[in-house]
Amino acid sequence: MNLEIDIRHQAGMLALDACFTIERPGITALFGPSGSGKTTLINAIAGLIRPDDGTITINGTAVFDRKNSIHLPPRQRRVGYVFQDARLFPHLTVRKNLYFAHRRSPNPLPNGEIDAIIAMLGIGGLLSRRPIKLSGGEKQRVSLGRALLGKPDILLLDEPLSALDQARKDEILPYLEALRDQRRLPILYVSHAIDEVARLADNMVVMENGTVRASGSVFDILARTDLAPLTGQFDTGAVIPATVTGHDTAGGITFLDCAGHQLIVPLLGPATPIAPAPATATRLRQTRLHIRARDVMIATTIPDGISANNIVPVTIRNLQPLDHAGMDVALHLGHLATDTANTQKHAPVIHARITGYSASRLNLQPGQQVYAVIKSVTVDGKLRDTDA
Numbered sequence: 001m002n003l004e005i006d007i008r009h010q011a012g013m014l015a016l017d018a019c020f021t022i023e024r025p026g027i028t029a030l031f032g033p034s035g036s037g038k039t040t041l042i043n044a045i046a047g048l049i050r051p052d053d054g055t056i057t058i059n060g061t062a063v064f065d066r067k068n069s070i071h072l073p074p075r076q077r078r079v080g081y082v083f084q085d086a087r088l089f090p091h092l093t094v095r096k097n098l099y100f101a102h103r104r105s106p107n108p109l110p111n112g113e114i115d116a117i118i119a120m121l122g123i124g125g126l127l128s129r130r131p132i133k134l135s136g137g138e139k140q141r142v143s144l145g146r147a148l149l150g151k152p153d154i155l156l157l158d159e160p161l162s163a164l165d166q167a168r169k170d171e172i173l174p175y176l177e178a179l180r181d182q183r184r185l186p187i188l189y190v191s192h193a194i195d196e197v198a199r200l201a202d203n204m205v206v207m208e209n210g211t212v213r214a215s216g217s218v219f220d221i222l223a224r225t226d227l228a229p230l231t232g233q234f235d236t237g238a239v240i241p242a243t244v245t246g247h248d249t250a251g252g253i254t255f256l257d258c259a260g261h262q263l264i265v266p267l268l269g270p271a272t273p274i275a276p277a278p279a280t281a282t283r284l285r286q287t288r289l290h291i292r293a294r295d296v297m298i299a300t301t302i303p304d305g306i307s308a309n310n311i312v313p314v315t316i317r318n319l320q321p322l323d324h325a326g327m328d329v330a331l332h333l334g335h336l337a338t339d340t341a342n343t344q345k346h347a348p349v350i351h352a353r354i355t356g357y358s359a360s361r362l363n364l365q366p367g368q369q370v371y372a373v374i375k376s377v378t379v380d381g382k383l384r385d386t387d388a
Ligand SMILES: Nc1ncnc2c1ncn2[C@@H]1O[C@H](COP(=O)(O)OP(=O)(O)OP(=O)(O)O)[C@@H](O)[C@H]1O
Pocket: 011, 012, 013, 014, 032, 033, 034, 035, 036, 037, 038, 039, 040, 041, 192
C-alpha cells in the first residue's frame, strides 16, 4: 500500500504545495500549526476538493491527475474519513450508521471481520442506540467503525480527539493504538497535539504555510531541533517566566532568577560582563524557561558531587501515573508549607518524569519537600528587555 501526494492548490490565502509519499502501514501524523493546510490536504485526498494541479495516487491508482483529467469521486477512492465531530446520522441507530458505508462498498467486509471491528472498538453494546444517546468518545468510536466497515485502503482522521475532554481522549486512544497495531491499515492522522503524535504515530509530516517542512519517522522528526518551533516539546514540561540577572562570560554562563530561585544556563547573548549582579544594577531581561519533564530528577536531600548546576528546592504537588510504569510528578518551586494554599497557587510548577519504581522507592508523597535536579533548561531565544 502506498500514498503518493504531489499537489498544488490555492484556497483563499493558503497556497498548498505538498509532496510526500507514505509507503508503509501505520500511523502518519500530519502535524502543523492551525491554518497550515492539513485539512485542505486530506480533503484533497478524500476527493472533497479538487486541487488546481498535481497527482494523488492511492495503491498505484491515480485518484487525481489534473493533466489526465482524473478526479475520482470520494466513494470510488476507498478512503475512510473520520472528522473532528463524529458526523453520525442522527436518525439512524449505531448499527445502521455502521452499515451505511458497508452496504455501499463494492467489496464488502465479511461478517467475521465486521464482528472483529465492533469488538475491537468496544461498541457491541451500543448497536441499538441513536447517536444522541452516546458520549463524545463513543460517537468517535462508532465513526471509526463506520469508516472501517467501508473497507478503506487508507484511513484519514482529522483531529478525531480535539473535541473531546481528556477523559474521553484517554478512553479512545487505546482503540486508535489497537487500530494501528492490529489492522495494518495506513492512517493519516491530523493532530495539533504533540503528545498524541508521540504516542500514536510511526511517521510524521510537518506542515507550515501550506508546504511540507519535513517528513520521516516520528523519532527522527521529534529529535530535529531545527523543527522545534513547529513540533514544540516532545515531553510534558513546563514553560515558566524568569529574569536574567547576570552573566559570566568567562565561565560561559548566564544567571537567571525564577520565582526567587537562581538557575544557571549556558551564556545567553549579548552578554553583559557582570557576575551575578544585583537586580537594580542592570536592565533586567525577561525570558521564558522550557523545562522538560524528562530532564528533571528528584532527590530527597541535596545531592553532593553532582555535575548538574541547577538543584532547586521543590514541593510535590501531585503524582500522576503514566503509561509504561512512568510517573509524572508536578513540583511547586520552593519548599512550601502544606497549609499555605495561596502561596502554592502562585508558585511556578515544573514536572519530573520518573519511574513508578523510583517514586515508591523514595516514598514520594504530595506535600513532601524535595529537590529537583534539572539536567537541562531551554531558554526562549527571544529575550525581552524590561526596565528594572
Ligand atoms: N475554501 C476556502 N476558501 C478560503 N480559504 C480557505 C478555504 N479552504 C481553506 N482555506 C484557508 O486555508 C487555510 C488552511 O486551512 P486548513 O483548514 O486546511 O488548515 P489546518 O492546518 O487544517 O488548520 P486547523 O488545524 O486549524 O484545522 C485557512 O487559513 C483557511 O482559511
